[in-house]
Amino acid sequence: MTLRAIDISEQDPVQRVDPGPAPRMDWLPVVELVVDDTYQRALAKSNWRVIREIAAAFSWSKFTPVIVSGLPDGRWSVIDGQHRVHAAALAGHDRVPAMISPASPAEQAAAFAAINSQRVNITIFHLFKAGLASGEAWAIDGDAAVSAAGCTLMRYPVSAATRKARQVFVLGAVRDHVRAGRRRLITAALAAITSSRAADEVDCYRSNVLAPWLAELADLSAVRRLPDADWLRGFVEDVGLVETCSNVEALRARPGLMRASGYKLARLALREKLKGYPGPRPAARVNAPRCAAPADQAGRTTIKRPAPPMAPTRHGDWTEDRDELIMASGGRYSELARLAETWGVTLQAVQSRWHRVRAT
Numbered sequence: 001m002t003l004r005a006i007d008i009s010e011q012d013p014v015q016r017v018d019p020g021p022a023p024r025m026d027w028l029p030v031v032e033l034v035v036d037d038t039y040q041r042a043l044a045k046s047n048w049r050v051i052r053e054i055a056a057a058f059s060w061s062k063f064t065p066v067i068v069s070g071l072p073d074g075r076w077s078v079i080d081g082q083h084r085v086h087a088a089a090l091a092g093h094d095r096v097p098a099m100i101s102p103a104s105p106a107e108q109a110a111a112f113a114a115i116n117s118q119r120v121n122i123t124i125f126h127l128f129k130a131g132l133a134s135g136e137a138w139a140i141d142g143d144a145a146v147s148a149a150g151c152t153l154m155r156y157p158v159s160a161a162t163r164k165a166r167q168v169f170v171l172g173a174v175r176d177h178v179r180a181g182r183r184r185l186i187t188a189a190l191a192a193i194t195s196s197r198a199a200d201e202v203d204c205y206r207s208n209v210l211a212p213w214l215a216e217l218a219d220l221s222a223v224r225r226l227p228d229a230d231w232l233r234g235f236v237e238d239v240g241l242v243e244t245c246s247n248v249e250a251l252r253a254r255p256g257l258m259r260a261s262g263y264k265l266a267r268l269a270l271r272e273k274l275k276g277y278p279g280p281r282p283a284a285r286v287n288a289p290r291c292a293a294p295a296d297q298a299g300r301t302t303i304k305r306p307a308p309p310m311a312p313t314r315h316g317d318w319t320e321d322r323d324e325l326i327m328a329s330g331g332r333y334s335e336l337a338r339l340a341e342t343w344g345v346t347l348q349a350v351q352s353r354w355h356r357v358r359a360t
Contacts, residue, residue, distance in 0.1 A: 023101040025065065030089045030096060032075050033068065035082050039109040047083065054087035063088070065097040067115070069108050076100070079108050080115045124171040129155050142174040145183040148337075149190035150347040151205070165200045166348070170210045182218055185226060189217050192232035193241070195331060195351055203242045212245055212266035220274060229332050234280025235273075244269050323357045326350065331358070 041047070054062075066081025076098070078085060088096050103111060131139025132155075146153040151166040153174060158167065168174070168190070177186050193204050203209065217226065227235075248265035252258050257265065322343070329335035331354050340350040 021102045023067075023099045025097065025099055027095045028068065028076055028098045028100075030085060030094050033066075033078050033085055033096075033098075034071070034075050036077050036105070036108065038105075039112055040078075040082060043082075043086070051083050051086045051090060054084065055090040058087060058091035058093075063097070065099045067111070068098045068100055069103040070100065077105075077108055079103070079111050123157075124175070125154070125156050128153070128171050128175075138175045138178045141183050142171070142178045142186070145178065145186040146174065146190060148187045150194045150351065151190050163202055163205070165202050165205060166194060167205055168210065169205075170207050170214070173211045173214050177214060177218060180218070182221070185217055185221060186214065188226060188229065188232060189214050191229060192236050194348070195229065195336065195354075196233045196236040197355060198236055198241070199348075199351060199355075201242065204236075206242075208262060208266060209241050209245045212263055212270055213241055216267055216270045216274060219271070230330070231279055233331065235277050238280065239273050239277060241270075244273055318353055323353070326354050326357055329354070 043051070063084060064081070066085055067079045068076040069079060071077055079101070081096075081098075085096055101111070128139050128142075130136075132143065143153050146168050151168045153168050153171065157169065163169075174186060177183070189210075193199060198204050217232075220226065226232075245266040248262065248269050251265045251268060252260065257268075260268075322339075325339060326336070329339065336350045336354060337347055340347045343350075
């Protein structure tokens with residue numbers, strides 16, 4: 001737990017104003033609470049959906065006191081909190097905690113406007129951090145699914161100029177896929193990138209690439225089995241995710257797509273290429289020519305000795321034996337992950353070594 005004090009020492013003072021009468025706290029009967037429709041929002045289907053969600057998981061620890069003001073007939077006008085009051089009633093509670101603030105009808109309307117406009121918006125990053133701290137399933141599982149592919153599900157936004165490869169910002173998409181039971185798909189989709197030659201390209205991890213990529217693989221897996229790791233990596237390398245998701249403006253010439261979003265166009269472009277992709281090309285096999293061993297000037301046959309093993313890199317991680325095992329893996333994500341765990345090194349390091357050894 002990280003605790004932070006209320007510190008205003010570095011802030012310039014503000015001019016004090018009359019705050020009005022001090023409010024008081026009390027528990028009020030729900031039957032005595034009313035909503036003034038002259039300034040309050042009507043309850044539409046979307047509002048009732050939110051109310052039912054609150055009621056279904058009702059907890060006083062998540063219930064902030066409603067703000068009310070007294071009426072001449074003894075009832076209480078709800079200034080802020082009508083959704084919470086309806087949810088409490090739906091959950092079977094007949095009283096709610098309230099902060100009672102004396103105010104005229106005009107002051108009540110002004111308070112409603114101020115309370116609902118002077119708020120710092122809660123972002124998906126805030127929800128993710130809170131979910132990790134509280135053990136919420138989507139946050140824990142989403143973080144694990146992304147980490148399994150060698151990536152980081154970010155806790156905070158970062159400017160485009162300072163973003164790095166393997167940083168994932170599509171928290172909303174990850175949350176939705178986890179809740180839909182597609183945790184393995186998230187790992188497979190990201191691993192297809194991190195195990196490819198494009199692993200270190202920052203643009204591959206942009207939201208406008210990852211969101212449609214995850215969505216199209218989800219649709220693909222709904223109609224047939226998700227392709228294996230080699231197939232997905234081959235698609236990333238042969239087709240190119242960034243190019244496919246970025247060069248979509250030509251699709252607007254098609255009927256009905258003139259005003260389509262970039263996300264929709266990127267999904268369409270990926271869908272068409274996924275359908276037409278035949279699979280990764282087999283690696284070219286080079287047969288060494290057969291020839292007699294060379295002879296020296298005296299006519300004696302000489303035998304060419306094997307080249308010395310590739311020099312180990314940092315910490316002596318890489319040896320000839322390890323390179324052979326890396327090559328034998330064929331670059332498959334599961335095999336590289338197993339080797340990384342066995343050797344006690346990061347998956348990214350093994351993937352990087354695979355690309356280096358394969359190119360030699």
